[in-house]
Amino acid sequence: MSLSLADTVGKVRPSKTLAVAAKARELREQGIDVINFSAGEPDFDTPQNIKDAAVKALQAGQTKYTAAGGTPELKKAVQAKLQRENGLTYTASQIIVNAGAKHTLFTLFQALLNDGDEVLIPAPYWVSYPDMVTLLRGKPIIIPTEAENNFEITVEDLQKYLTPRTKVLVLNSPANPTGSVYSQEKLQALADFLVDKNLYIVSDEIYEHFLYDGARFHSIAQLSEKIRAQTIVVNGVSKAYSMTGWRIGYAAGPENVLKAMTVIQSQSLSNPTSIAQAAAVEALNGSQSAVDKMLKAFQERRDYMCQFLLTIPGITCRCPQGAFYAFPDVSALYGKSCQGRKINNSEDLAELLLTAAHLAVVPGSGFGADNYIRLSYASSLENIRQGLARLKDFAAALI
Template sequence: MQLADRVQSLTPSSTLAITAKAKALKAEGHDVIGLGAGEPDFNTPSYIIEAAKRAMDEGLTKYTPAGGIPELKNSITTKLKRDQSLTYTNEQIIVTTGAKHALFTLFQVLLNEGDEVIVPAPYWVSYPEQIKLAGGKPVILPAQESNDFKITPGQLKEVITPKTKAVIINSPSNPTGMMYSEDELRALGQVCLENDILVVSDEIYEKLIYTEESHVSIAQLSEDLYNQTVIINGVSKSHSMTGWRIGFAAGNKQIIKAMSNMASHSTSNPTSIAQYAALAAYTGSEEKVIEMRDAFKDRLEALYQWLIEIPGVECVKPSGAFYLFPNVKKAAEEGGFEDVDSWVKALLDEEKVALVPGSGFGSPENVRLSYATSLDQLEKAADRIKRFVNNHQS
């Protein structure tokens, strides 16, 4: 049977592929250290789990409005007011089956055939694929490692065409962990306003920041940018709720209504029980969120130091998320490997350490390491990587 053209051009997720291989090796009895997963290793806080149990006990297990229950929308508008000083109404909010579904639905309602979306690289692996599925064209804009993997207004101007519909800003970023400053966002936002380009602001890692800088949403910076921005966020990373699949989008009423209409024909609604769990997450104490962030900060400091001591490995220190994105091109070349992808494969085969090659993120000289695992495991992984590099020195 001939499959649809739209799926035949898709590139499989490199993060899921490396995680699957690592799990297969573990199942065979190998001592594998997986640093590929993009999810916290902490369990969902108990008060959130208890809220889900209560919802089930109270019979809150039926269909909900396609765009989410009003109580959860209320808690999201309160969160946006508290954290970003942004005022939204419930009509400007859609609750989705994870932030990934919010992005997917947004591109579906936004893009016509041939419309362009600017995607700064390194990028999260699903951005280009979702754009292509909506009939759009991802325009990859490489950010320089020397500029902390952040694009500049000049670069943005150069790739804008009459078909440009939107640009994605992911801050803090997956896979680099880098974060745009207020001044940087303001400058990029001005370019978007001058060219009538929608800003898709992916803020899923906003609670995981390890510097003195505060997270800034580009929508905060002016009324015009507020009107020109759709915020994407959710509880997956902030509250260790990846499997619950609750995200949201906030923005223009017309866009949000279209997204809700589309969701009514695809998912019907996000899982009712998970919505009540997310409601508890947004209305409860952030004590556990802060504890998790502090643990990630300790891991970042340790792993970063271990990595930069490895020959041929260079790394820009990130501001947030839970990834390091070192450049290992020199280590791969000096080890006699054809490319970084081959280096990553050999590392898994020989030392049983699973990293994600940067080629999947549009940056083939780099690799992504998730430090969402224990310090002991991270130290063991760093030792294995160092041994692997030393063993392959020419």
């Protein structure tokens, strides 16, 4: 009898975004000019003041273990950020620092879920939410949403999908991949309904600084003390400060939850990288001018991408209010063919775009929305112009 793996491994899919990015890299290494719209990271360098802080920490010998849940200096910086920008007050014992917001979410689900606990996840969703829940023997319950409703859930949706086994609701605003941003009024309606339902709300706020056309960010934790007591705020420095490779995320919430996360982290990660934590202190406490610079560039790129997509027959697209992705509906292209191959779904389309047009996009199937593809505008305006031209030529050549 052969040795076996955990049964959950066979139920988990590789990340679609990372898989597409890897394939694009392979083609580039072969000398093929691939334009990559799959990236979930800003194309800007990490700001110099943040890099300088890391160098200073390195030279000062800050290269040893830290407290499992993060250094006191970084926890203090997170506390100050949450108070200053979000009006949220937490003690140090209500905060944890992790190796990126993805790790924050994984550790959080470890702390919350027992076998069979249900997690409500609105779709389209970030690709990793359902698989994290499955890995930890929870049960992802997908709540479908519609473009006409801004891809947002309502109280009526919650009433339909809530069961006695529901333990967690995941909210992501601004959202990946749709760019939707919940208004305060919509969040208040959800909060009023959820406050007596005895479940946790995981509020993924990693894209909070990327907002357009007057959209404003609101955390559901801001709306009342009762809902804050049920909410775990998840954030990090990866997106806002172009620090994806530094791997620093954090969470704030009820003390018993954060204590459990810290215990888990002490037995798994030990601690986030000491030098990266020092850099994150500077990111949160230092000048925010680099964030404003990125936002201005993303606004220009978003506007161009959205306007261009609407010129391509068979493609429709809402203009996102936040994050840095467009999420066009491409289902009108299904049933057509390219190079003798029929396009049946978003994965077929994404594969053909990569091989025939040398354009890397992420299929919507990975986000629970097969009629769509995700295009990142975290790329230069010139790349966006060239990439969209390739998409238009590809669509026009379909038969």
